[in-house]
Amino acid sequence: MSVQSVERALDVLEALAEHGGEAGLSEIAARTGLPYGTIHRLLQTLLARGYVRQESDRRYALGGGLVRLGEVAESMVGVWAQPYLSKMVELSGETANLAVLEGDFVVYVAQAASPRRLRMFAEVGRRVLPHSTAVGKVLLAGRTAEDAATVFGRTGMPRRTPNTIVDTDAMLTELALVRERGYAMDLGEEELGVHCLAVPVHDGGRVVAAMSVSGPAERIDALDRDELAEGMRKIAHAFGAELSPAAGGA
Incomplete structure (x- = not known):
């Protein structure tokens, strides 16, 4: 049985990977089909764990935790x-x-x-x-x-x-x-x-x-x-x- 929040977090990471390791919210949304609010919450958790980092231009990139x-x-x-x-x-x-x-x-x-x-x-x-x-x-x-x-x-x-x-x-x-x-x-x-x-x-x-x-x-x-x-x-x-x-x- 899948856990929806885990699947969505993985979808976000895969979206970043498919965009060369870096993407904006709109690109992640287009790839995953998830609402902006959901993506933002997932990114905050991934940021806290070091699996994602936020760049100076507010884009997101895969983090060193990976x-x-x-x-x-x-x-x-x-x-x-x-x-x-x-x-x-x-x-x-x-x-x-x-x-x-x-x-x-x-x-x-x-x-x-x-x-x-x-x-x-x-x-x-x-x-x-x-x-x-x-x-x-x-x-x-x-x-x-x-x-x-x-x-x-x-x-x-x-x-x-x-x-x-x-x-x-x-x-x-x-x-x-x-x-x-x-x-x-x-x-x-x-x-x-x-x-x-x-x-x-x-x-x-x-x-x-x-x-x-x-x-x-x-x-x-x-x-x-x-x-x-x-x-x-x-x-x-x-x-x-x-x-x-x-x-x-x-």
Whole structure:
């Protein structure tokens, strides 16, 4: 049985998250459908607990109290992901990774290593810009083109290799292709000689993480890309189902 006040407080936090971590009352109301008075009361409680802060322009932003919860949750997600990452290793023969978007950066939170002697590693905890990685493309493809362009405007698009896409319009076209086909590729854009294929993890209707396999370019290119992506999507879907609110209430 749900508790209405808890559900509404979570709706407010999710509305802030979907607006990039900061929103005004009107934006929260539009997202949640709640009356202004109800939103204001919920925000006062969240402010008192440190889960929300109020900015000088009277807009509201996610607060530092969520950081501690997020750190614990992130570590648990990494644990829960291991069986699914292991399945991706079995499917591809290559190293599998789980990554999330923290602010404007991609962070690798879990990994299952390939059994091959020559294999790729992305250190858990490593932070990279999203434009040069398959996982970053998947995560930004889960947002609107306007949101993605805003991220690129803040971070810039430095050239990591000769293959890196460094033009915003070209990247937005790439993200549209990712949405259409359901997976992203990094063809030596972050590191020469390394190719990567990534698929989204959905929690309900949102893209909350990305799962990928990476390896030497010649081995990744030898795989059937569409067949690999389809198998990876099935694994990512099963993982997303475990993370979804419906699963938690089962």
